[in-house]
Amino acid sequence: MAVRDSHETPGNAGRRLLGAIASATLAVLARGVTGVRPIWSGSAPSQRQRIYFANHASHGDFILLSACLPASERARTRAVAAADYWGKTRLRRFIAEDMLGSVLVHRAWTEPAQNPIKIMLDVLDRGDSLIIFPEGTRNMTDEPLLRFRSGLYNLSIARPDVELVPCWIENMSRVLPKGQFLPVPLLCRVIFGAPIAVAENEDRRDFLSRAHAALLALDPSTSRRSSR
Amino acid sequence: MMRETTLLVLGLAGVLTTASVVAGILTWRAADPQSPTLVNLNQRIKAWWVMVALIAIAFLFGKDGMIVLFGLISFAALREFVTLTHSRRSDHWVLLGMFGIIIPVQYWLVWTEWYGLFTIFIPVYCFLIMPAITALHGDTERFLERIAAQQWAVMLAVYCVSHVPALMTLPIPGYENRSLLLIAFLIVTVQGSDVLQYIFGKLFGKHRFSPTVSPSKTWEGLIGGLLSASALGALLYWLTPFSPLEAAGVAFLACLMGFLGGLVASAIKRDQGVKDWGHLIEGHGGMMDRADSLVFAAPVFFHIVRYFWTV
Numbered sequence: 183m184a185v186r187d188s189h190e191t192p193g194n195a196g197r198r199l200l201g202a203i204a205s206a207t208l209a210v211l212a213r214g215v216t217g218v219r220p221i222w223s224g225s226a227p228s229q230r231q232r233i234y235f236a237n238h239a240s241h242g243d244f245i246l247l248s249a250c251l252p253a254s255e256r257a258r259t260r261a262v263a264a265a266d267y268w269g270k271t272r273l274r275r276f277i278a279e280d281m282l283g284s285v286l287v288h289r290a291w292t293e294p295a296q297n298p299i300k301i302m303l304d305v306l307d308r309g310d311s312l313i314i315f316p317e318g319t320r321n322m323t324d325e326p327l328l329r330f331r332s333g334l335y336n337l338s339i340a341r342p343d344v345e346l347v348p349c350w351i352e353n354m355s356r357v358l359p360k361g362q363f364l365p366v367p368l369l370c371r372v373i374f375g376a377p378i379a380v381a382e383n384e385d386r387r388d389f390l391s392r393a394h395a396a397l398l399a400l401d402p403s404t405s406r407r408s409s410r
Numbered sequence: 411m412m413r414e415t416t417l418l419v420l421g422l423a424g425v426l427t428t429a430s431v432v433a434g435i436l437t438w439r440a441a442d443p444q445s446p447t448l449v450n451l452n453q454r455i456k457a458w459w460v461m462v463a464l465i466a467i468a469f470l471f472g473k474d475g476m477i478v479l480f481g482l483i484s485f486a487a488l489r490e491f492v493t494l495t496h497s498r499r500s501d502h503w504v505l506l507g508m509f510g511i512i513i514p515v516q517y518w519l520v521w522t523e524w525y526g527l528f529t530i531f532i533p534v535y536c537f538l539i540m541p542a543i544t545a546l547h548g549d550t551e552r553f554l555e556r557i558a559a560q561q562w563a564v565m566l567a568v569y570c571v572s573h574v575p576a577l578m579t580l581p582i583p584g585y586e587n588r589s590l591l592l593i594a595f596l597i598v599t600v601q602g603s604d605v606l607q608y609i610f611g612k613l614f615g616k617h618r619f620s621p622t623v624s625p626s627k628t629w630e631g632l633i634g635g636l637l638s639a640s641a642l643g644a645l646l647y648w649l650t651p652f653s654p655l656e657a658a659g660v661a662f663l664a665c666l667m668g669f670l671g672g673l674v675a676s677a678i679k680r681d682q683g684v685k686d687w688g689h690l691i692e693g694h695g696g697m698m699d700r701a702d703s704l705v706f707a708a709p710v711f712f713h714i715v716r717y718f719w720t721v
Contacts, residue, residue: 217489219689359499366505367485369493369688 197280204281205256209249212242216357216370220250223400224376225347227252231311232345232377234259235334237327237397238315239355242365244284246354247313250372260285260305261313262298289318299336306341316393320360327398330390338380338389348375348393350400373400411588414649415469418594422462429455447612453693461691461700465597469590473521476575476593481517485509486697487567487705490687494679495559500549504540504560512536512564516572523579532569537561562678566705567698573708580712582651582719591649592715595657596664599643600707601700603665604672606642607635624676632669639665651719660714664707671706675699 212218220227236247244261251259265286268278278284285305287298294300302312314337316330338346350373358365378396380389433448433455440448468475492505512532519528541557574596578589585592611631619627643661647654675698679685688696698705 217688217690353493356497356499359502362502364506364510366492366502367489367509368505369489 200280201283202257205248205283206253208245208282209256212245212249215365215367216246216353218246218249218370218372221371221373223373225345225374227255228345229255230345231306231309231343232259232347233306233311233334233337234313234347234349234374235316235393235397236313236349236351236372237321237401238317238319239321239351240358240360241320242354242358243315243351244313245282246351246370247349247372250374255311258309259311259313262287262302262315264289264319266290285312299333299340302333302337303340306337306344311344312337316390321355322360326401326403327394330394332386332390334393335380335386335389342379345377346379346393347377348397348400349373350375350397350402352402371402373402375400411591414588414591415594418591418598418646418649419462419466422598426455426459426462429458450693457691457693469594472590473575473578476578476590477517477521480571480575481513483697483701484513484517484568484571486688486690487571487701488513488563490690490696490698491563491567492559494682494684494687495563496552496555497559498549498551498556500547501544501556501560503547504543507540507543508560508564508568513568516568517575520572520576520579525579528572528576532564536564540564570705570709571701573712574704577712577715580716580720582715583721585651585719592651595643595646595649595661596708596711597704598646599639599661600664600668600703602642603635603639603661603668604703606638607631607669610634610638620673623673623680627669627673627676636662636665636669660711663714664711665703667710668703668707671702671704674706675702 234247236243244263248256248259248261261282261284263278263284263286265288268274268284269286275286278286285301287301288296289298291297302314305312314333316334317328318331318333319328321328334346338344351370352373353368353370356366357368357370375396378393384392433452436448437444437452465479468479471478488508492508497505516528516531519531540560544553544557544560574593577592577596580589580592582589607627608631610633611626611628614630614634615628617629618625619629619632640658640662643665644654644658646661647657650657650660652660675687679687686695687698690696691700694700
């Protein structure tokens with residue numbers, strides 16, 4: 183898969199306009215269907231370059247998350263999506279890359295040019311923010327959150343200045359479960375937690391389990407059920 | 411009817427203006443930081459202005475306006491109810507049907523004035539078909555809990571709420587083309603009763619009505635609110651086909667049902683571990699927090715009027 187050129191061409195400008203219209207429309211739709219509200223609990227909306235990492239159970243997840251960002255942030259925040267799904271047909275690729283401005287990466291890559299970390303770093307070096315789902319796939323189990331893959335750690339080591347913000351997406355798995363394409367209108371919230379960073383000498387596994395715990399701690403259903 | 415509507419809107423604007431002025435004086439005299447009650451009071455009054463304006467606009471569009479308005483209220487209330495209660499992935503199609511089929515069909519039945527099907531569509535057909543679909547999916551995990559929650563959701567948020575616009579379909583001799591005013595009467599007395607219960611409770615509340623369900627409800631609030639709302643109903647008799655005494659009696663029953671609706675809604679919220687149904691209306695909570703009394707009052711009010719006043 184070719185990394186998209188960062189130089190502006192007429193085609194690129196058209197794509198950007200299309201992308202801006204599509205993402206604004208989707209944000210309005212997402213709010214209308216789910217009444218989504220951001221809860222900033224530990225971090226605030228900011229112009230700082232960030233990696234938003236979130237739980238993943240639905241194709242609607244990143245639409246909901248980006249709908250919660252201020253418009254200027256939304257325009258430069260790009261979701262990382264799986265090329266083996268979103269790159270499969272021309273239509274899916276059009277939706278993912280041109281309409282939603284996602285970054286497609288291969289989960290099982292062979293050529294060095296396909297290295298997901300390299301592709302994501304290229305996007306960060308252009309000044310854009312990322313949305314990533316460290317579970318690596320949509321969670322269909324009864325577990326609230328699957329084990330994290332190591333991408334989050336590798337990105338943070340390579341670009342330590344970029345803030346890592348945990349984002350808990352509530353209810354989206356009920357709105358649009360895997361394998362469905364019509365959303366049920368249920369109320370959703372996205373809870374943005376305090377940024378975390380790799381500590382000095384912290385090894386990969388420790389950091390990943392700390393990031394995992396930080397995200398899981400934002401899930402209100404655990405505290406709601408236990409605090410009755 | 412134009413004269414009554416104008417009078418009513420002016421009256422409501424007057425009450426809200428008074429409320430805004432009183433709250434403004436309280437805020438001006440209050441020490442910083444303001445107490446949460448005062449902040450909430452200001453939010454509530456502001457939201458009331460918006461709600462009265464929206465209802466007034468819907469009024470201008472007559473029957474269609476009322477049906478669209480209450481269809482949207484059903485949508486918001488149903489969304490809150492379904493969000494709060496347990497469902498599984500296998501419920502997806504039933505949930506979709508609740509929003510995509512049941513709401514439009516029920517309000518279409520109001521619009522076509524098909525009374526026979528209007529009264530049984532949800533309690534008979536949906537009641538039987540929804541659990542059948544769930545069973546056909548083969549997922550029996552917490553089956554009864556899931557289908558019961560779905561039944562409650564459509565009964566409260568769609569069936570009961572749709573009885574408000576259905577008041578327009580009642581043929582009352584000597585009251586032709588004025589039935590919008592009956593809706594206004596119901597909303598003003600029942601919502602007025604909520605406000606009056608709140609005021610009486612805040613001013614005189616001492617004895618809790620039901621500490622386990624809703625700590626904020628008091629006997630003083632209940633009695634003061636119900637009696638004053640009945641008096642309000644009598645004062646508004648000119649909107650209705652009732653005599654002043656009948657208006658007081660009907661308002662009393664509607665407001666009593668409204669009180670019970672609030673109590674049941676509180677019990678459901680407590681069971682689910684939340685304080686509010688949602689965040690749609692600032693200071694009030696969700697749509698169900700504002701509409702719970704109307705949900706219980708509307709069907710009873712509808713059938714009282716239908717039994718005693720229609721031919």
